[in-house]
Amino acid sequence: xxxxxxxxxxxxxxxxxxxxxxxxxxxxxxxxxxxxxxxxxxxxxxxxxxxxxxxxxxxxxxxxxxxxxxxxxxxxxxxxxxxxxxxxxxxxxxxxxxxxxxxxxxxxxxxxxxxxxxxxxxxxxxxxxxxxxxxxxxxxxxxxxxxxxxxxxxxxxxxxxxxxxxxxxxxxxxxxxxxxxxxxxxxxxxxxxxxxxxxxxxxxxxxxxxxxxxxxxxxxxxxxxxxxxxxxxxxxxxxxxxxxxxxxxxxxxxxxxxxxxxxxxxxxxxxxxxxxxxxxxxxxxxxxxxxxxxxxxxxxxxxxxxxxxxxxxxxxxxxxxxxxxxxxxxxxxxxxxxxxxxxxxxxxxxxxxxxxxxxxxxxxxxxxxxxxxxxxxxxxxxxxxxxxxxxxxxxxxxxxxxxxxxxxxxxxxxxxxxxxxxxxxxxxxxxxxxxxxxxxx
Numbered sequence: 468x469x470x471x472x473x474x475x476x477x478x479x480x481x482x483x484x485x486x487x488x489x490x491x492x493x494x495x496x497x498x499x500x501x502x503x504x505x506x507x508x509x510x511x512x513x514x515x516x517x518x519x520x521x522x523x524x525x526x527x528x529x530x531x532x533x534x535x536x537x538x539x540x541x542x543x544x545x546x547x548x549x550x551x552x553x554x555x556x557x558x559x560x561x562x563x564x565x566x567x568x569x570x571x572x573x574x575x576x577x578x579x580x581x582x583x584x585x586x587x588x589x590x591x592x593x594x595x596x597x598x599x600x601x602x603x604x605x606x607x608x609x610x611x612x613x614x615x616x617x618x619x620x621x622x623x624x625x626x627x628x629x630x631x632x633x634x635x636x637x638x639x640x641x642x643x644x645x646x647x648x649x650x651x652x653x654x655x656x657x658x659x660x661x662x663x664x665x666x667x668x669x670x671x672x673x674x675x676x677x678x679x680x681x682x683x684x685x686x687x688x689x690x691x692x693x694x695x696x697x698x699x700x701x702x703x704x705x706x707x708x709x710x711x712x713x714x715x716x717x718x719x720x721x722x723x724x725x726x727x728x729x730x731x732x733x734x735x736x737x738x739x740x741x742x743x744x745x746x747x748x749x750x751x752x753x754x755x756x757x758x759x760x761x762x763x764x765x766x767x768x769x770x771x772x773x774x775x776x777x778x779x780x781x782x783x784x785x786x787x788x789x790x791x792x793x794x795x796x797x798x799x800x801x802x803x804x805x806x807x808x809x810x811x812x813x814x815x816x817x818x819x820x821x822x823x824x825x826x827x828x829x830x831x832x833x834x835x836x837x838x839x840x841x842x843x844x845x846x847x848x849x850x851x852x853x854x855x856x857x858x859x860x861x862x863x864x865x866x867x868x869x870x871x872x873x874x875x876x877x878x879x880x881x882x883x884x885x886x887x888x889x890x891x892x893x894x895x896x897x898x899x900x901x902x903x904x905x906x907x908x
Contacts (some may be wrong), residue, residue, distance in 0.1 A: 527763025673709025
C-alpha cells in the first residue's frame with residue numbers, strides 16, 4: 468500500500484492543495500494533510516511541488532502501427548484510400564502473432580511512459596485467430612495496463628474468422644482489466660453481406676468502427692448504397708449505446724441525429740486527421756447535439772496531452788473562433804473518455820476518491836503564478852501538457868514508472884522488437900512492390 472503525501476491532487480472535478488492519497492488497487496483515503504494519519508506498512512512518497520492526476524485513457528488507438536516507425540515504403544497517395552493501400556494495408560497484411568505481440572508491447576510502453584494506463588485498441592492483421600489474445604498478453608498480463616480490444620472486421624479478411632475472433636474475445640473478457648468491442652474497419656470495406664453477418668452475430672454488443680474519416684467513405688457509400696455511412700450502419704441495427712464511432716469527420720446533421728438517438732459515442736483523433744489531411748471533426752457541433760465525444764490518438768502519437776492540445780486548437784480553427792470551444796469543453800471530453808471506459812470495464816477511473824481505481828500519475832510542477840481550484844486545469848493545459856512526462860505512473864495500484872523510468876525488465880524485449888520489425892520490413896521490401904489486393908474498394 469502507498470501513501471502519496473504533501474501532494475496537490477486534481478481529478479478534473481475537485482482540487483486538493485497539500486493533500487494525501489492512500490491506496491492499493493483501490494483508493495482507500497483522500498484528504499488534506501491536516502487529517503493525515505500515518506499507517507503501519509504503508510510506503511510514503513513525498514509529492515511536494517507535484518500534481519497527482521488520474522492516468523489517461525486512449526479512446527482509440529492502433530498498436531499494430533508501432534512497427535511503421537522508420538519503415539521505408541513507396542508512398543505517393545492521391546487520396547485517403549491510397550494511404551490505406553500504400554501503407555497500412557501492406558503492414559497489417561504481413562503481421563504474424565509475434566509481430567502483433569511485440570508491436571503491442573512496445574506501443575503500450577510508449578503510451579504508458581506518457582501516462583496512459585488504459586487503451587482502447589482497434590487491431591487489424593491477416594492473422595486473425597488469437598490476435599487479440601496476444602495484445603491482451605502484452606498490455607494487460609505483461610505491462611499491467613487495462614485494455615478494451617477489437618478486431619477490424621473487413622472484406623479484406625476472412626469475415627467469419629473476424630466475427631469469431633471478436634465474439635470469442637468479448638464473451639470471455641469482462642473485468643476491470645479487459646473487455647471487448649466488436650471491431651469493424653469502415654463502411655467502404657464492408658459489403659452488405661458482411662454487415663448482415665455482423666448484425667446476426669452482434670447480440671447487443673457495441674461496435675468499434677471508423678466512420679466518415681475521409682469524404683471518400685461517404686462518397687463510396689452514397690455511390691454504392693444510396694445512403695450515408697451512419698444511415699447504412701443504422702439500417703443494419705449496428706449502432707447502440709455501447710458503440711464507438713471513430714472520427715465522424717464528414718457526417719452531416721441527419722447522421723448526428725441518429726448517433727444522438729442511439730446514444731452512441733464518437734471518438735475523435737485530431738492529430739491523425741491533421742496528418743492525413745482529411746479534415747477536422749465538428750466537435751463543438753457534436754457536443755451541442757448532446758453526443759458524447761471522447762479523445763483517442765489513432766496510433767499516431769503516444770501522448771494523450773498532445774491530443775488534448777490539438778483538440779482545442781483545431782476546434783478553434785474549425786469554428787474560426789478562439790472562444791467557441793474552451794478549456795471547460797475540453798475538460799468535459801476528458802471526463803467523457805473516463806466515463807465511456809468505466810461503462811466498458813465496470814471501473815471507477817478518472818476519479819481520485821475513496822473506492823476509485825488507483826490509476827494515478829505523479830507530475831512535477833511548481834507554478835510561478837497562483838494555482839487553485841478555479842485555474843488548475845489551465846495550469847495543466849498551458850504549463851504541464853506541453854512536453855508532458857509523468858515522474859511516476861501507477862496502474863491498479865502498482866508502480867509501473869518511477870523516476871521517469873519503466874519498472875519493467877524490457878531490454879531483451881526491445882532487442883526482440885527490433886528483430887521482429889526488421890523481419891516485417893524485409894518482407895515489405897521483398898513483397899511490397901508487387902503487392903496487390905484480393906478485393907478492390
